[in-house]
Structure formats: C-alpha cells, structure tokens
Amino acid sequence: MQVLSYSGSQLVDLCSALLLLTCFAIVAQRRLSACVDLFALQSAFLVVTAALVAYLTGNQHIYIAAVLTGVIKVIIIPRVLKKVIDRLNVKRELVMYVNVPAGLLICGGLVMLAFFISEPIIPLGFLLTRDSLAIALAIVLIGFFTMIARQKAVTQLVGFLVLENGLFLGATAATYGMPLIVELGVFFDVLIATLIAGIYTNRLQDAFDSVDTNRLTVLKE
Amino acid sequence: MIEVAALVAAPLFAGGLSLVVHRSALLHAINLTSMAILVTAEIMITSAVLKDGPFTALEQLVYLDALSTFILFIIGAVGLACSFYMRSYMDEQVARGIVAPTRLNMFFFLFHMFLLAMVVATIVNSVGVQWVAIEATTLATTFLIAFWRRRESLEAGWKYLILCSVGISLALFGVVLLYYSSLHALSDVGQGLNVTQLLIVADRLNPHVLKLAFIFILVGYGTKVGLVPMHSWLPDAYTEAPAPVVAMLAGVLEVVSVYAILRMRVIVDHAVSFAFTGGLLALFGFASLVTAAFFILIQHNYKRLFAYSSIEHMGIAMIGFGVGGALGTFGGLFHLLNHAFAKSMAFFAAGNIHRRFHTVEIGQVQGVATAQPWTAMALMISGLALSALPPFSSFASEVQVATALASQGVPEMWFTNTEGMVTIALSDQFGRLAVTAVFLMSAILAFGGLMYRITGMVWGTPPEGILREETWTVGHLPVILLAGALVVFSVFLPPPIRQLLEQATTLLVIQ
Numbered sequence: 197m198q199v200l201s202y203s204g205s206q207l208v209d210l211c212s213a214l215l216l217l218t219c220f221a222i223v224a225q226r227r228l229s230a231c232v233d234l235f236a237l238q239s240a241f242l243v244v245t246a247a248l249v250a251y252l253t254g255n256q257h258i259y260i261a262a263v264l265t266g267v268i269k270v271i272i273i274p275r276v277l278k279k280v281i282d283r284l285n286v287k288r289e290l291v292m293y294v295n296v297p298a299g300l301l302i303c304g305g306l307v308m309l310a311f312f313i314s315e316p317i318i319p320l321g322f323l324l325t326r327d328s329l330a331i332a333l334a335i336v337l338i339g340f341f342t343m344i345a346r347q348k349a350v351t352q353l354v355g356f357l358v359l360e361n362g363l364f365l366g367a368t369a370a371t372y373g374m375p376l377i378v379e380l381g382v383f384f385d386v387l388i389a390t391l392i393a394g395i396y397t398n399r400l401q402d403a404f405d406s407v408d409t410n411r412l413t414v415l416k417e
Numbered sequence: 418m419i420e421v422a423a424l425v426a427a428p429l430f431a432g433g434l435s436l437v438v439h440r441s442a443l444l445h446a447i448n449l450t451s452m453a454i455l456v457t458a459e460i461m462i463t464s465a466v467l468k469d470g471p472f473t474a475l476e477q478l479v480y481l482d483a484l485s486t487f488i489l490f491i492i493g494a495v496g497l498a499c500s501f502y503m504r505s506y507m508d509e510q511v512a513r514g515i516v517a518p519t520r521l522n523m524f525f526f527l528f529h530m531f532l533l534a535m536v537v538a539t540i541v542n543s544v545g546v547q548w549v550a551i552e553a554t555t556l557a558t559t560f561l562i563a564f565w566r567r568r569e570s571l572e573a574g575w576k577y578l579i580l581c582s583v584g585i586s587l588a589l590f591g592v593v594l595l596y597y598s599s600l601h602a603l604s605d606v607g608q609g610l611n612v613t614q615l616l617i618v619a620d621r622l623n624p625h626v627l628k629l630a631f632i633f634i635l636v637g638y639g640t641k642v643g644l645v646p647m648h649s650w651l652p653d654a655y656t657e658a659p660a661p662v663v664a665m666l667a668g669v670l671e672v673v674s675v676y677a678i679l680r681m682r683v684i685v686d687h688a689v690s691f692a693f694t695g696g697l698l699a700l701f702g703f704a705s706l707v708t709a710a711f712f713i714l715i716q717h718n719y720k721r722l723f724a725y726s727s728i729e730h731m732g733i734a735m736i737g738f739g740v741g742g743a744l745g746t747f748g749g750l751f752h753l754l755n756h757a758f759a760k761s762m763a764f765f766a767a768g769n770i771h772r773r774f775h776t777v778e779i780g781q782v783q784g785v786a787t788a789q790p791w792t793a794m795a796l797m798i799s800g801l802a803l804s805a806l807p808p809f810s811s812f813a814s815e816v817q818v819a820t821a822l823a824s825q826g827v828p829e830m831w832f833t834n835t836e837g838m839v840t841i842a843l844s845d846q847f848g849r850l851a852v853t854a855v856f857l858m859s860a861i862l863a864f865g866g867l868m869y870r871i872t873g874m875v876w877g878t879p880p881e882g883i884l885r886e887e888t889w890t891v892g893h894l895p896v897i898l899l900a901g902a903l904v905v906f907s908v909f910l911p912p913p914i915r916q917l918l919e920q921a922t923t924l925l926v927i928q
Contacts (some may be wrong), residue, residue: 336587336590340583385549389578392578400571415573
C-alpha cells in the first residue's frame with residue numbers, strides 16, 4: 197500500500213508537471229491554432245490527472261468531472277476556437293508586449309513565486325497530491341500572464357482557459373474535487389463564457405476589422 | 418418553502434417566456450408580474466426571518482438570514498424600480514429604431530437571467546454555488562452592456578467580460594482554498610462549502626490557508642464591486658450599457674458582490690482575526706474612495722461621473738465594514754441601501770437626459786430644468802443624496818461610518834520606516850485623526866466635483882432644437898418613490914428594515 201501510494205503520488209506529480217510544461221509551450225507559441233492545440237493537449241493531461249486521482253482515491257465523482265473535462269475542454273472548446281480562428285484574417289501573434297524568451301523567463305519566475313507562496317500550506321494536504329497545489333497556482337499565474345502579455349482576443353481567451361485548468365487541477369489535487377454541484381456549475385460557466393467570448397470575437401472582427409485588443413482604445417480617461 | 422421556490426422560479430419562468438414572446442406589451446407584463454411575485458416572496462421571507470430567525474430550505478441548499486434577506490430587499494426594490502422605468506425607456510428605444518423590435522425579447526431574457534443569478538447568489542448556502550451564480554451574472558450582463566452594438570459598447574463589453582471573468586477566477590481559487598481548509602475539520606465533506614457548516618467549525622480551520630483564501634476572494638469579488646485598482650472596466654461599462662441595466666449593475670450587482678465578500682469575512686474572522694480582514698477591507702476602501710474622489714473632479718461625461726461616484730461609495734461602505742464594530746457595520750450596510758437607491762435614480766435621470774440631448778458630454782448639456790423639469794429634479798435630488806447631504810439618508814450612513822472611523826481607526830494597519838524608528842498605527846489617536854481627515858477631505862472633493870457638474874447641467878438655457886417639455890410617463894414613478902424613500906429613511910426607518918439591519922449587523926460583528 198505504501199509503495200502504491202508512493203508511486204501514485206509520483207504519477208500525479210508527473211502529470212501535473214506535464215500540465216505546467218504545456219503552459220510554457222503556449223507562452224512560446226505564436227501561431228493561434230497551435231495555441232489552441234496545446235490547450236487541448238493540456239486539457240487531455242488534466243483528464244489523465246483527474247482519472248488518476250479518482251482511481252487512486254476511489255472518489256467516484258472525480259470520474260464524472262474527468263469525463264466532462266474531456267468532452268468540454270478537449271473536444272468542444274478547441275473546436276469553437278478553431279472556428280473563430282478560421283474567420284480571422286490574422287493567424288499569428290505579430291506584435292507581442294513581451295517577447296518569447298522574456299516571457300518564458302517571467303513564467304519561470306512565476307513558478308518559483310507559486311512554490312514560495314504555497315510552501316506553508318502544502319504540509320496540510322493529502323500525501324498523494326501534495327505538490328500539485330503549488331503547480332496549480334503556478335498554472336493560474338501563467339494563465340494570468342498570458343492574458344496580459346498577448347493582444348489577440350483568441351490568445352487572451354486561451355490564457356483564461358489555461359487559468360481555469362490550473363484552478364481545476366488545484367481543486368482536484370488539493371481537495372480531491374469540490375462537491376459535484378459546484379463542479380458542474382463551474383463547467384457550465386466556463387463553457388458559456390467561451391461561447392460568449394467566441395461570439396464577441398466575431399463581433400469585434402466585424403466592428404474593428406481586427407481582434408487586436410490594443411485597438412480597443414475608444415474608451416479611456 | 419413555497420416563497421423560496423417562487424424567488425427562483427419567477428425570474429426563471431419569466432426568462433423562458435420572454436424568449437418565445439415578441440409583443441412589447443406582453444414582455445413588460447411578464448416582467449412586472451415576475452417582479453411582483455419576487456417582491457411578495459421577499460416580504461414573506463422577511464417576516465419569516467424576523468419571526469423565527471435564520472433558516473435553511475431545500476435540503477440545506479438555501480440559507481436565509483437577516484443579511485441575505487436585507488440584500489434580497491435591495492434586489493427587489495431596485496429591480497421593481499427598473500421594471501417600471503424600462504416600460505418607458507425600452508419602448509422609446511424601439512420606437513426610435515435604436516433597438517430592433519425583434520431583439521427586445523433577448524433584452525428581457527438576459528435581464529431575467531441576470532436577476533435570477535443575483536437571487537441565487539444571495540440565497541444559496543454553499544459558497545461554491547454562490548461563485549457559480551456570480552460568474553453567471555457576468556455572463557448574463559456582457560451582452561446587456563453591449564446591447565447597443567456600437568464599437569464603444571463592444572469594447573466595454575469585452576473589457577467587462579475578460580476582467581470580471583479573470584477576477585472571479587481568482588475568487589474560485591479562494592473558494593478552493595477554503596474547501597481545502599475545511600477538509601480537515603469536517604466529517605461530511607459534501608457539505609464542506611456550506612456556510613452553515615463552515616460557521617460551526619470556523620475556529621478550527623487553518624488560519625494560514627484562510628488568510629490566503631480571503632485575499633483571493635477579496636480581490637476576485639472586489640473586481641465585480643469595482644474596488645480600486647480592479648475598477649477599470651466599471652466606468653466604460655456604465656457609460657455604454659442601457660440605463661436600466663446600469664441601474665441594476667450599480668444598484669444591485671455591486672451589493673451582491675459585497676455580500677459575497679462579507680459572507681466569507683465572517684468565516685475568516687472566526688479563524689484568523691477581525692483585524693486582518695478589517696484592515697484589508699479598509700485598505701481597499703480607502704484606495705477606492707481617494708482615487709474615485711480625484712477622478713470625479715476631472716470627468717466631462719456624466720455617466721462616467723456617476724460611475725466614479727459608485728466606486729467612491731463602495732469605498733465608503735468598505736471602510737465601514739473594515740472599521741467594524743456595531744456602528745461601522747451598520748453604517749456600511751445602510752450605506753449600501755442608500756447608494757443603491759440614489760444611484761439607480763441618478764442613472765434613470767442620466768438615461769432620460771441622454772435620450773433628449775443625445776450626448777454624454779457634460780459641456781453639451783445645459784438647461785435640463787427647462788427641457789425636462791422632472792428629470793432635473795431627479796438629477797438634483799440624486800446628486801445631493803450622492804454627496805451625502807442632509808436631509809437624505811446617505812448623510813446618516815456616511816456620518817455613521819465617519820464616526821466609527823474617528824472613534825476606532827483602522828485595525829491592524831501600521832507603517833514603520835526602515836530603521837523601525839517611526840511607527841504610525843492607524844488605530845492610535847493621531848492615526849485615527851489622520852484617516853478621518855482623509856475620509857472627510859475625499860468626501861468633500863467628491864461633493865464639490867459632483868455638484869459642480871450637476872448644477873452646470875441643470876441650470877442655463879437648453880441648446881437650440883431641444884424639446885422643452887416633459888410628459889409624465891410610468892418611468893417617473895420609481896424616481897419619485899426612490900426619492901421619497903431616501904428622505905423618509907433619514908428620519909424614520911420602517912421597523913422591518915431596521916430590524917433586518919440590526920440583526921444583520923449582529924451577524925457580522927463578532928464579539
């Protein structure tokens with residue numbers, strides 16, 4: 197049993213680390229559609245992590261959350277985003293507020309910050325998923341950074357979804373999943389938010405002939 | 418329990434019906450009926466809570482106490498006022514061709530969903546479901562803000578969607594942390610996010626985790642309240658959204674978000690300390706109050722002017738909660754009510770002026786008193802109430818907050834220079850004096866800025882080509898009622914409201 201929980205903990209850590217790795221890949225990627233693919237890959241890792249936690253702990257309701265993640269974040273949302281990108285006339289991030297190497301360095305700093313913040317509270321957690329909370333916080337921060345550093349509406353949206361993945365990893369790993377009703381609600385909200393943002397991107401394209409959010413400067417002090 | 422079910426069912430069914438109905442008169446009838454049901458249910462709940470104390474319903478899903486009932490009262494009052502105002506406002510928008518008649522039912526559908534989400538966020542027991550409902554308010558209002566579909570409104574809507582979604586995601590992280598801390602204290606983890614359960618075990622929760630959770634939640638929901646520095650979406654959204662929507666955003670949504678923070682605060686207070694949460698609330702409160710006071714001075718757009726005044730007043734309420742004690746908390750809650758009434762009135766007036774003058778520039782609006790005497794009166798009264806002058810009840814609540822601040826100061830706030838030589842604690846005599854001075858100076862600045870702009874709009878002669886008469890519509894009714902309430906509440910609080918406020922204060926103040 198001791199051996200199982202030890203290797204199980206290693207596996208969960210490995211999966212969480214893969215999630216973090218895909219974050220870096222997203223920050224380094226300039227092509228919009230590749231960003232979406234990477235997000236789908238990250239969500240797939242999330243499904244594996246959740247299923248692993250569900251199997252190792254015997255919490256049945258995490259399976260439901262894992263299946264929902266698979267359907268919504270691996271299949272539906274990437275499809276919606278791909279459709280949105282097809283309508284756009286620019287498929288790449290041309291100008292970035294922060295270039296790729298600097299962005300990666302900042303993300304490295306964010307990971308250290310996340311481990312520093314969560315250090316005092318990690319010992320409280322379950323043995324199995326102890327380090328995942330810090331990784332989850334790191335993913336949240338990197339998602340945040342992506343939203344700030346990119347100017348295309350689609351990449352900002354991907355940043356938001358990465359942030360949401362981090363939150364979900366935190367909820368699964370740190371607490372073995374939130375009560376089911378809450379998780380269902382969160383999934384619903386994320387799905388609707390993505391659909392709305394997709395519709396918005398189309399309207400922005402029509403009204404401004406661009407989805408550069410730095411063109412949104414009509415309103416200011 | 419029928420009244421609790423009615424509370425949720427009324428906006429739900431009204432929203433569903435609105436999708437299939439296309440006639441404007443019918444849409445308004447559905448809206449007013451659902452609001453009437455909502456208000457009736459609220460009255461029944463108020464009397465139940467006042468008689469028997471807090472209760473849970475629907476298998477622990479719903480938890481109602483004096484605080485949530487008080488918030489429900491604000492939702493009902495402002496919602497009803499908006500419904501009457503919409504009767505004249507939306508019809509005119511359709512008649513003038515600004516809104517296509519086919520899109521009117523979409524407006525009502527989203528309005529009802531917005532209302533539903535706010536009601537759910539107020540009555541629900543689990544803080545997790547509350548998060549879901551508050552995020553749902555963001556989603557429902559995004560299209561309402563961008564309803565005019567101009568470039569500016571799309572920009573405002575996008576900003577609102579992104580900023581609030583991200584902000585509120587941080588609040589979700591806070592909720593996860595709260596749940597994390599409750600796992601060790603609770604036997605039944607399925608109930609681990611219920612306020613009723615958390616309050617029982619609150620003093621056994623891990624203080625370190627809760628501190629982190631509270632910071633995340635304060636920043637997250639603070640984004641929706643519009644606290645500085647997370648406020649940048651607010652002036653844009655308030656300028657671009659149709660007037661009834663802004664009245665709901667400013668009057669109700671801010672209050673519901675504050676309520677979510679307060680709920681969390683009570684739990685954290687038990688485990689950590691009152692001074693920790695109070696200090697943070699007061700910090701954000703002062704940041705909002707001072708920043709907004711200066712921004713009020715430089716506005717040349719009257720909707721933005723009122724938007725910054727919203728930030729200012731939320732700051733004042735936050736200072737009240739931060740300072741705490743019976744007086745500060747009571748003042749803060751009462752200020753939420755007064756601000757909701759005064760601000761929805763101000764935006765009704767702003768909507769009327771916009772319809773007549775077709776501009777949001779203060780410099781191009783003159784002589785409202787000649788062109789629209791009723792609206793001028795509403796604008797003047799709301800301006801005076803928002804400046805917290807007597808005889809309006811906002812004067813009473815602001816004085817309560819100021820008195821609490823002067824007598825107690827800001828808890829757990831001190832500044833030390835690098836050598837540790839000079840320490841200023843904001844709760845000693847000098848510190849109290851200083852913070853009270855800052856508070857009063859900001860309030861005076863805001864008063865000056867607001868009244869200077871408003872008098873400039875009210876007096877003078879209207880520009881050429883502006884119609885100089887105002888016919889009575891049903892939209893004027895809520896304005897008069899709100900103005901009356903503001904005056905009456907300053908000298909006489911109706912007993913049910915007073916009891917609700919007093920009981921809610923006891924819930925929030927921990928001895």
